[in-house]
Amino acid sequence: MNEFELEIKKLVIKTLNLEDITPEEIDSEERLFVDGLGLDSIDALELGVAIQKTYGIKINAKNEDLKDHFASVRSLAQFITSERKEMDA
Template sequence: MESLHNELKALIIEALNLEDITIDDIETQAPLFGDGLGLDSIDALELGLAIKKNYNIVIDADDTNTREYFASVANLADFISLNQA
């Protein structure tokens, strides 16, 4: 699972053009939004598109659990693991 965590961290950096951040700067359990990495709703949309492109998984914006999926790298990794064919 750690390799998926690092893969997602790299995807976040690449998809959101976070030039001053490295994989080591992103904590696996830390919040991606607000006080954590500080992402916003536009970042969530871009990250959702990157996940769709890389993993062929669509995260439904209307799903009541979407906030939970995007809560941290660990949550995203769990979601992707459960939904990959």
């Protein structure tokens, strides 16, 4: 398992108080919202705030690709990595 994806899984569990699931039980490609893990829009807001605080990136709610970025743990990892590279450039 990718270390960064594992870190994000732990962040999701901690942020959303998902006590009945372990990071290993979350597939990196599994959908986070509705189907799959079953998160909702309030979870998305909480997770977005946690990601911004943890990784120091800005998330623009008007970004048309935001839904795709939050689709799975893997897409979140790619988004965060990309945003951090842009900040360092």
